[in-house]
Amino acid sequence: MEPVSPPPKADKNISKATFRRLPHYHQIASTYEGIGRKYISSKELSQILQINETLVRKDMADLEIRGRQNLGYEIQTMRKMIEDYLGLQEITEALIVGAGHLGKALALYHGFEPYGLRIVGLLDNDPEKIGTSVGPYEVLSVFRLASIVERHRIKLIILTVPKSAAQEVTDIAVAAGVRAVWNFTPTELRVPEGVYVRNEQIIAGFMTLSYFLKSISENEGAGK
Amino acid sequence: MEPVSPPPKADKNISKATFRRLPHYHQIASTYEGIGRKYISSKELSQILQINETLVRKDMADLEIRGRQNLGYEIQTMRKMIEDYLGLQEITEALIVGAGHLGKALALYHGFEPYGLRIVGLLDNDPEKIGTSVGPYEVLSVFRLASIVERHRIKLIILTVPKSAAQEVTDIAVAAGVRAVWNFTPTELRVPEGVYVRNEQIIAGFMTLSYFLKSISENEGAGK
Numbered sequence: 001m002e003p004v005s006p007p008p009k010a011d012k013n014i015s016k017a018t019f020r021r022l023p024h025y026h027q028i029a030s031t032y033e034g035i036g037r038k039y040i041s042s043k044e045l046s047q048i049l050q051i052n053e054t055l056v057r058k059d060m061a062d063l064e065i066r067g068r069q070n071l072g073y074e075i076q077t078m079r080k081m082i083e084d085y086l087g088l089q090e091i092t093e094a095l096i097v098g099a100g101h102l103g104k105a106l107a108l109y110h111g112f113e114p115y116g117l118r119i120v121g122l123l124d125n126d127p128e129k130i131g132t133s134v135g136p137y138e139v140l141s142v143f144r145l146a147s148i149v150e151r152h153r154i155k156l157i158i159l160t161v162p163k164s165a166a167q168e169v170t171d172i173a174v175a176a177g178v179r180a181v182w183n184f185t186p187t188e189l190r191v192p193e194g195v196y197v198r199n200e201q202i203i204a205g206f207m208t209l210s211y212f213l214k215s216i217s218e219n220e221g222a223g224k
Numbered sequence: 225m226e227p228v229s230p231p232p233k234a235d236k237n238i239s240k241a242t243f244r245r246l247p248h249y250h251q252i253a254s255t256y257e258g259i260g261r262k263y264i265s266s267k268e269l270s271q272i273l274q275i276n277e278t279l280v281r282k283d284m285a286d287l288e289i290r291g292r293q294n295l296g297y298e299i300q301t302m303r304k305m306i307e308d309y310l311g312l313q314e315i316t317e318a319l320i321v322g323a324g325h326l327g328k329a330l331a332l333y334h335g336f337e338p339y340g341l342r343i344v345g346l347l348d349n350d351p352e353k354i355g356t357s358v359g360p361y362e363v364l365s366v367f368r369l370a371s372i373v374e375r376h377r378i379k380l381i382i383l384t385v386p387k388s389a390a391q392e393v394t395d396i397a398v399a400a401g402v403r404a405v406w407n408f409t410p411t412e413l414r415v416p417e418g419v420y421v422r423n424e425q426i427i428a429g430f431m432t433l434s435y436f437l438k439s440i441s442e443n444e445g446a447g448k
Contacts, residue, residue: 023428027410086431087438105329117430155437179440180433186251196436198429204247205422206341207310209404212420213379214311216403
């Protein structure tokens, strides 16, 4: 589930819609940079994102990314400015709580490093999992959550526990100093003011796909 | 990465913003139904979602979900109407292509069944993975992709291959009859008209969290 709005501290100069498009712009910039392109035009960006070119120009102006006549926006500058704006050039250390399938997959995912996200540990409450290895990590007892958060000043936890444990783990982590929760459980968490929860509801993506497949099935009378 | 807009066939009576809120409404309904609640008011919904109550009422009216005076919306009806609208009561069979960490985690995820999503197989191109078991699945060769899609009339693939293989796999699947791609690779896929791609960019969630943590660190001078 995407959050209904950007985090509370979001910049007043950037609209919610622009904020939501930042990961798209960043991905396009990274992809194009990877194949050796130097510039990209607002027209090309508007075609890839299927939005109006005027909107692309406004987004870039709001982000203070300036284009060059007949060339467009310098791709590397665009990528770096978005990274700077989002704080991706700083290292963010995070603990994963819940060493199930999803927790392990996230611990082993190689795509986080370039964005400054460093997984520093993986916790679980299952005695059969504690002490086992997941890639470079040894699964630690969830009873150590508070002390690890305090000692290493961890600000972010990645929550992949069962739904029934989600609120309790959050309460303990927040009391120990965590300020942000990346919530992969299908739970609406209660947190005090000043703590931000980002909900990832994987099923939301499927709902959109299901709607599309239902529509074509009805329109084309297919698949029956 | 969430799609910039709902799928092309989206109902004209439902705005993009309302469409995006459907998974939230559905999750709240499921949660409250699970704890035995029968009704929920627009006020309560507006507080949970942190949106205006007028907007909640408009969403419900657009979805033709009617409230009862002094009681609110009947939760079970609300859940079922959203499921019906999204086609979640039909079974959707899907193939996962890519038996890496994420592919395996999705294959073993128990949260899809209640939404009608049935994983029917898991494919990979790695000879060391082909023939191994992942829960109830035997990993099959990706060379069988086209024939499995054709024989079982599969309309949806879940793409968890490396970035470099994403377009090729998509082309083969689409040529064999696939109409929707749930894309977990960081790639902008090209597909013919009439085929819908839903991009899941897990890192987008982290970008929002990173921005929040950067803001509090600047405001509070903490973490330095």
